[in-house]
Amino acid sequence: MSREQAVLQAIEAFDNGTLEAALARRVAYATESEVPDQAPMQHAYLNQDLIPVLNRMGFTCEVHPNPAGVDLPILVARRIEQAGLPTVLMYGHGDVVRGNAAKWEAGRDPWQLQVDGDRWYGRGTADNKGQHSINLEALRQVLDARGGKLGFNAVWLIETGEEAGSPGLAEFCDAQREALAADVFIASDGPRLHASRPTLFMGSRGAVNFELRLRARERGYHSGNWGGLLANPAIVLMHAIGTLVDARGRITVPALRPPPIPAAVREALADLDVGGGEDDPDINDWWGEPGLSAPEKVFGWNSLDVLTFGAGDPAKPVNAIPPEAVAWCQLRFVVGTDWRALETHVRDHLRQGGFEDVQVRVGMQGGATRLSPDNAWVRWAAASLERTTGKRPALLPNLGGSLPNEIFADLLGLPTLWVPHSYPACAQHAPNEHLLGSVAREGLAIMAGLYWDLGDSVPR
DSSP, rough: OHHHHHHHHHHHHHHTTTTHHHHHHHHHHHTTTTOOGGHHHHHIIIIIHHHHHHTTTOOOEEEETEEEEEEEESEEEEEEOOTOEEEEEEEOOOOOOOOOOSSSSSSSOOOOOOEEEEEETTTEEEEEEHHHHHHHHHHHHHHHTTSOOOOEEEEEEEOGGGGTTTTHHHHHHHHHHTTTTOEEEEEOOSSSBBBOOOOEEEBBBBBEEEEEEEESSSOOOOOOHHTTTTTTTHHHHHHHHHTOOOOSOOOOOOOOOOOOOOHHHHHHHHOOOOOOSTOOOOOOOOOOSSSOOOOHHHHHHOEHOOOOOOOOOTTSSOOOOOSEEEEEEEEETTTTTTTHHHHHHHHHHHHHTOOOTOEEEEEEEEEOOOOOOOOOOHHHHHHHHHHHHHOEEEEEEBSOOOTTHHHHIISSSOOOEOOOOOOSSSSTTTTOOEEEEHHEEEEEHHHHHHHHHHHHHHOO
16 A cells, blocks of 8 residues: 555544544543542543553553652553664653533533534543544554554553643653663644644743742731831832843843754744734734744743732732732743753842842743754654645744653653644633644644655654
8 A cells, every 4th residue: 555545544534533433532531630539530541542542553551650659650552563663752641631611611511522613622632632542543544554564663652640740751751761762752742833734843942930929027007007118019029020021021131041043943933923813812023032033932032921920819909018929930941041040040130139038939840842953853754744735844943832842852862753733722721622623634644644654764
């Protein structure tokens, strides 16, 4: 069978309802990793659904306990055809964020797949059950088209804690280096640049969340009696934040700014645009680093945002100067940023500005990764996507968001290729999450072509 026939066979898996049936079955597992009581669902998803599918494709599977001590199991499935063949490490996550069923539109259930025109609604349809379901089905079709052979070795890693920050994943991968050894990493998560344009991204921006807290006194005091005499921690903290990022979104702490954008990255970003979709917000061109294009700002630069800001009781304001103010901020950053020393940089900067009483505490964090657009694996994958679709794919040196990609890129030392099957307005993590059927159909074709090409020729 030819490559073209294999691609058509994968598309037929969409047209005849095979993919829809598989995804409906998987969405029904309420695998909420932020809900400890749902741990049995994580095990059921792996053991009752994925493992039988992988076994039928010739994979040997093992479910491992999470080394972080949480009940979020990790599945490793291996299919080794022949020593010396290229090996690809594949990835997906079976967990989802909370369903929040009460907030979905009337008649929609997060645990029941509902197809409405081009939109396939259900929790996990976009993130990530729909995406790894597409890849599993495409792999199955290529295996069938090649008469039971792939022409490469394959290893699947499915975790169940990505939405909880991937606890234990780095420790697990470090301990399982031999079982996870590969030549390249290929997976699907996150959105395309636009729904209509196939996308390839090779890394992700990192993220560090950090808390700023200023406690001025033990309790509030009447604003009429003490206003003008007592420092208001909310006002002080507001001005402290203003020394980190200005009123137009430009980061003003030199140590939190990235190095110049590399020429190869700038060249790749020149071919892209951001926004413009039906459900996309209007971009504020005046916001962010001056002199950069919109793609450069979100894919090639750092951003600093305030996620929450609190003082007093917003729901029931009273005439009192609050005793304390708290803000959670976030730095999204690219490769080359000194992010591990963020706490020191922020504290030193605030002290120099006269805000030494503001406490700094770092929370969730993850590093940045980037594979150059001129890498041989990137050129190979981009050519495969274009051959299948007839469209020039969007090449993102790194996603604007964050993924546990540093584990695969830095810890395991693999070139990382992500082929997303979602789109920016998919409502992931929100009510009414959905996958676009048209993107899923094209995704099946793309992945079938990519897997076929892995069996034919790869960069050396």
